[in-house]
Amino acid sequence: MDPTWLVLLSLALGLVVGAGFVWLLHAAASRSSRATEIASPTVPDGVDQVLEALPTAGVVVDPSNNVVRASAGAYSLGLIWNAVLSQPRLVELADEVRRTGEPVAEDLELARSTLGDATVQLNVRVARLGSRYILILADDRTEAVRLEQVRRDFVANISHELKTPIGAISLLAEALESAADDPEQVRHFAARLTREAGRLARLTQDIIDLSRLQAAETVPHAERVSIDHVVAAAVDQNRVLAESRRIQLAVGRRSHAVVFGDEGLLTTAVHNLVSNAVRYSPDRSRVGIGTRLHDGVVEITVTDQGPGIAPEELDRVFERFYRVDPARSRATGGTGLGLSIVKHAVQNHGGEVRVWSRPGSGSTFTIRLPEAEHLSHGPLRQRPLEQGERTT
Ligand code: ADP
Numbered sequence: 578m579d580p581t582w583l584v585l586l587s588l589a590l591g592l593v594v595g596a597g598f599v600w601l602l603h604a605a606a607s608r609s610s611r612a613t614e615i616a617s618p619t620v621p622d623g624v625d626q627v628l629e630a631l632p633t634a635g636v637v638v639d640p641s642n643n644v645v646r647a648s649a650g651a652y653s654l655g656l657i658w659n660a661v662l663s664q665p666r667l668v669e670l671a672d673e674v675r676r677t678g679e680p681v682a683e684d685l686e687l688a689r690s691t692l693g694d695a696t697v698q699l700n701v702r703v704a705r706l707g708s709r710y711i712l713i714l715a716d717d718r719t720e721a722v723r724l725e726q727v728r729r730d731f732v733a734n735i736s737h738e739l740k741t742p743i744g745a746i747s748l749l750a751e752a753l754e755s756a757a758d759d760p761e762q763v764r765h766f767a768a769r770l771t772r773e774a775g776r777l778a779r780l781t782q783d784i785i786d787l788s789r790l791q792a793a794e795t796v797p798h799a800e801r802v803s804i805d806h807v808v809a810a811a812v813d814q815n816r817v818l819a820e821s822r823r824i825q826l827a828v829g830r831r832s833h834a835v836v837f838g839d840e841g842l843l844t845t846a847v848h849n850l851v852s853n854a855v856r857y858s859p860d861r862s863r864v865g866i867g868t869r870l871h872d873g874v875v876e877i878t879v880t881d882q883g884p885g886i887a888p889e890e891l892d893r894v895f896e897r898f899y900r901v902d903p904a905r906s907r908a909t910g911g912t913g914l915g916l917s918i919v920k921h922a923v924q925n926h927g928g929e930v931r932v933w934s935r936p937g938s939g940s941t942f943t944i945r946l947p948e949a950e951h952l953s954h955g956p957l958r959q960r961p962l963e964q965g966e967r968t969t
Contacts, residue, residue: 633650633714634656642662682700746777753766795925802836814848822858822860829866832868858939879942880941929968932966
């Protein structure tokens with residue numbers, strides 16, 4: 578064949594193959610663009626922005642309950658799995674709204690799938706979005722529900738704790754009345770009456786202190802406070818009690834440290850630690866109170882030679898009304914709120930409380946506070962926990 582024909586023929590063949598190839602590419606591309614549309618259909622204008630701005634988790638589903646839009650919060654709450662609603666109750670609510678056209682609201686407790694058996698408390702609102710979609714908004718109320726439970730427990734505990742001294746006072750008043758002719762008995766009941774009234778007064782004061790501390794996150798009237806003053810006042814307040822039990826209060830050297838805070842609150846915190854150390858120590862033992870300044874942190878340490886606290890109780894002693902030995906706490910005039918007050922007072926000053934204790938070896942409680950000059954240098958400088966030490 579003429580070579581010119583050969584060249585023309587191969588050119589024509591090349592053109593046909595090339596055109597076919599281009600057509601194939603075009604067909605594939607248009608198919609894939611249709612697929613994108615299906616996977617991400619258009620929802621009413623502004624929905625994306627609203628979902629992004631909302632503090633609540635939001636999900637938009639289509640008529641088959643496929644998720645077409647969702648905020649990041651919806652994923653982290655575990656509402657979505659593989660582009661569908663993961664919680665059957667949400668599917669039911671979406672179907673109901675689609676059927677009736679009426680919005681619904683409901684409180685739900687759902688299993689947080691990623692966190693084992695942890696649950697999440699949600700307030701869910703479901704409504705139509707245009708004629709085709711359903712909008713689901715979910716408010717995470719887990720923390721609010723927990724706080725409400727804590728508050729209810731506190732009130733229940735308070736009622737229980739108040740009933741004991743109030744009951745005792747009214748019984749003692751009756752006994753006093755019927756023993757009016759016996760001066761010995763009258764003196765005995767009057768002394769017990771005074772003790773119970775004292776317990777009631779301490780309990781009321783501790784409840785007021787703790788409620789105030791919990792209501793605020795910081796200290797309302799902060800000023801420069803000398804830690805040496807705080808320690809001296811707290812030790813003085815415990816001197817009579819310590820002397821009556823022949824317990825030596827050994828105070829270390831002055832630190833000249835200054836913190837920014839509320840002197841009254843800090844004195845109460847140190848007082849509670851010294852008071853516990855004295856109350857739980859055997860007669861004729863020694864309680865040490867030391868202060869040191871290290872790396873912008875003031876540490877106030879109270880050490881005793883008392884019975885110590887078992888490791889499994891150590892984390893719990895800072896809880897309100899938690900006592901390792903309720904009878905002993907009661908006998909020594911405890912309210913069960915002392916350490917809880919210490920913890921909140923110190924935390925409100927940007928500090929922490931640490932405890933080291935071993936049954937039979939006594940306990941050491943340490944209050945750590947940022948020194949006034951270092952306050953603007955960020956959070957409290959950390960010191961690694963020593964062996965067996967816990968922090969609040
Ligand atoms: P309480 O008024 O009962 O002393 P706290 O809140 O001060 O209440 O302390 C909680 C519990 O922690 C106490 O009941 C006691 O069992 C334990 N505890 C506190 N301080 C000491 C300590 N220094 N030594 C031994 N146990 C202590």
